[in-house]
Amino acid sequence: MLAKRIIPCLDVKDGRTVKGVNFVDLRDAGDPVELAWQYSEQGADELVFLDITATHERRKTTIDLVKAVARQINIPFTIGGGINEMADAEVLLNAGADKISINSAAVRNPELINQLADAFGTQFVVVAVDTRLIEGMNYVHLRGGRDKTDIETEHWIKEAENRGAGEILLTSMDHDGTKNGFDISLLKKINDQIRIPLIASGGAGNQQHFADVFQHSNVDAALAASVFHYGEIRIPELKETLKNQGIAVR
Amino acid sequence: MIGIVNYGAGNIFSLTAALQRIGVEYGMINQVTDFDQYDRIIIPGVGHAGAAMKKLRETGLVEDILKLEKPVLGICVGMQLLTACSEEGNVELLDIFPLKTLHFDERIQLKVPHMGWNSVRAENDCPLFQDVPDNTYFYFVHSYFIEYSKQYTGAVCEYGLRYSAAIQKNNFYGVQFHPEKSGKCGETLLLNFSKI
Numbered sequence: 001m002l003a004k005r006i007i008p009c010l011d012v013k014d015g016r017t018v019k020g021v022n023f024v025d026l027r028d029a030g031d032p033v034e035l036a037w038q039y040s041e042q043g044a045d046e047l048v049f050l051d052i053t054a055t056h057e058r059r060k061t062t063i064d065l066v067k068a069v070a071r072q073i074n075i076p077f078t079i080g081g082g083i084n085e086m087a088d089a090e091v092l093l094n095a096g097a098d099k100i101s102i103n104s105a106a107v108r109n110p111e112l113i114n115q116l117a118d119a120f121g122t123q124f125v126v127v128a129v130d131t132r133l134i135e136g137m138n139y140v141h142l143r144g145g146r147d148k149t150d151i152e153t154e155h156w157i158k159e160a161e162n163r164g165a166g167e168i169l170l171t172s173m174d175h176d177g178t179k180n181g182f183d184i185s186l187l188k189k190i191n192d193q194i195r196i197p198l199i200a201s202g203g204a205g206n207q208q209h210f211a212d213v214f215q216h217s218n219v220d221a222a223l224a225a226s227v228f229h230y231g232e233i234r235i236p237e238l239k240e241t242l243k244n245q246g247i248a249v250r
Numbered sequence: 251m252i253g254i255v256n257y258g259a260g261n262i263f264s265l266t267a268a269l270q271r272i273g274v275e276y277g278m279i280n281q282v283t284d285f286d287q288y289d290r291i292i293i294p295g296v297g298h299a300g301a302a303m304k305k306l307r308e309t310g311l312v313e314d315i316l317k318l319e320k321p322v323l324g325i326c327v328g329m330q331l332l333t334a335c336s337e338e339g340n341v342e343l344l345d346i347f348p349l350k351t352l353h354f355d356e357r358i359q360l361k362v363p364h365m366g367w368n369s370v371r372a373e374n375d376c377p378l379f380q381d382v383p384d385n386t387y388f389y390f391v392h393s394y395f396i397e398y399s400k401q402y403t404g405a406v407c408e409y410g411l412r413y414s415a416a417i418q419k420n421n422f423y424g425v426q427f428h429p430e431k432s433g434k435c436g437e438t439l440l441l442n443f444s445k446i
Contacts, residue, residue: 002360002409003367003387040433045367071267076389076431096263098431121260121297123363123391166363197365220366250367250387 003250004214004242005045005221006235007199008228010035012081013052015061033068039228040075042235045250047073048101048169048223051081059088063095070096078126089116093124101126101169104142107149107156110163117164126199127165129157131186132173138186145173154190161194168194169223171201179205179227181212188217199223207233207241214247252276252444253288257309259327260296268430272437274444282314290320290443295327299351299394300339302327316344321446322422323378329417329424330394338394346422347402349414351394358410363393368407370415370427376404378416378423380442386435388415388427396426 011018016030036047049069051062066079079092080101089100106113106127116125130141131153138153157168170190172183182203191198197220200213204224213222227233239249252269254262256278269276276292279285293315295302306312315322324332331343336351343351354362367387372379395413398406404416404423417424423443429436 001369002364003369005366067263070263071270074268074271074431074433074437076428093261094263096261096267098264122393123296123365167365195361196363197361220361 001248003045003248004219005199006043006210006238006249007046007048007221007223008039008044008235009048009050009201009223009225010229011050011052011225012062012065015053015065018052032065033072036069036073036077039235040073043239043250044075044235046075046221047077049077049079050101051079053082059091063091066092066095066097080126080128085112086115086119089120089124093120099124099126099167101128103128103130106160107140107142107151110159113160113163113165117166122164122166122196125165126167126169127157127160128169128171129153129160130171130173141173145176153186154193157190157194161196165196167197167199169199169201172203175203176201178203181205181209182217182222184213184216187213187219191217191219197221204233207238210238211242211245211247214242215245251288253279253284253291255279255291255293255306255309255311255315255328257302257306257311259302259305260294262294264428264430265292265294265325268437268440272441272444274440279311280309282311285314285318288320290446291315291318291322292443293322293324293328293331295325295329295331296391297327298338299327299330299336299343300341303331303336303339303341303343306331312344316346319421321443323443324422324424325430326392326426326428329426330396332417332422332424333396336394347396347399347417347419347424349399349402349417350397352397353394354410355393360410363391364395364409365391367432368409368415368427370405370407372405372416373403374418376416376418376423377446378404378418378425378439378442382435382438382442388425388429388432388436390415390427392426396424
């Protein structure tokens with residue numbers, strides 16, 4: 001049976017992990033490769049690296065990071081942040097990235113999704129969507145939820161699927177950081193309308209939140225950052241909890 | 251030493267990295283004379299089966315692949331190329347296995363691609379799965395699958411239907427999942443292939 005996936009997300013700046021980490025057994029908590037290795041040993045099913053480097057140097061440090069991860073980690077990983085054109089994606093593919101995630105660039109230029117899918121296959125293209133509820137409607141937001149667009153989230157996700165997205169990573173900005181659980185009603189609504197995998201993001205605070213999102217929205221994967229980094233949720237225990245509730249996990 | 255058929259269908263960085271991790275030497279096969287340097291062969295591949303077959307034909311290596319008596323492992327689309335034909339692009343393939351590669355789309359109600367970790371059970375004493383427990387999870391990403399055949403299957407997987415996650419015939423083997431991305435058991439499988 002296809003397992004539900006647990007995905008830790010690592011924010012990376014200038015080749016180093018940002019956000020605090022609280023693993024006692026880490027020699028260097030800022031080293032994304034060592035952190036990635038720890039997560040894969042713990043049973044993470046996949047990893048997402050979000051590159052938030054703003055400088056011109058970003059391309060080189062990111063590529064070096066992707067190569068180091070691909071050499072040492074034996075589970076799939078996605079890299080996102082700052083991918084604006086075909087060339088950006090191609091160097092990451094050649095450095096060993098399994099998937100790339102695009103967000104603002106896809107909203108600004110939706111044709112980019114088609115181009116990436118045609119050139120590298122749909123399995124390579126994750127479209128990340130940040131959404132926020134405004135007067136009862138969900139709208140796509142850019143720049144980490146700061147800039148509202150007039151695009152309806154549901155509509156955009158269906159368009160992304162039609163254009164060749166292989167997977168959707170949906171972050172509810174209303175839930176992100178609250179630790180009150182995932183936005184199950186939105187995730188269920190979206191999941192029922194698409195036929196590509198959906199990754200839930202935003203709001204994870206405890207193990208039961210993961211069980212709830214899988215049981216009630218049937219999403220394919222759930223992503224979180226701080227609860228894993230600070231050691232509040234340990235992946236082996238999380239998997240055990242899910243298994244005990246009849247959810248297929250690896 | 252393993253020779254990797256280098257025909258431009260997808261990135262092979264992850265595969266070579268996995269071989270390095272398990273300490274298996276490898277090199278690239280770009281032309282017919284390269285086959286002699288290796289005692290076993292991997293045909294990798296991601297993307298579109300029709301496009302991959304076209305690229306493979308352009309290398310001029312097809313006739314020699316068909317004649318190989320060394321162990322050969324096709325991975326993902328590289329495995330599908332070993333079958334008779336694919337619904338992806340409606341193409342004829344190498345026909346080493348008299349099996350069809352079919353599309354999930356109309357045949358199951360589940361999401362397509364089949365993406366993520368799914369459990370696999372070995373059949374017919376497939377040597378690739380030595381020391382790999384039944385129902386071990388491997389990482390899959392594919393929209394097309396190889397029809398189940400009792401005779402040629404090396405392992406089965408269930409995703410809305412039962413299909414061959416691995417195939418074997420004489421010296422030819424194939425796996426639909428990505429051993430190079432499937433954790434320790436994936437590395438065990440590659441190591442098993444290096445010893446067949």
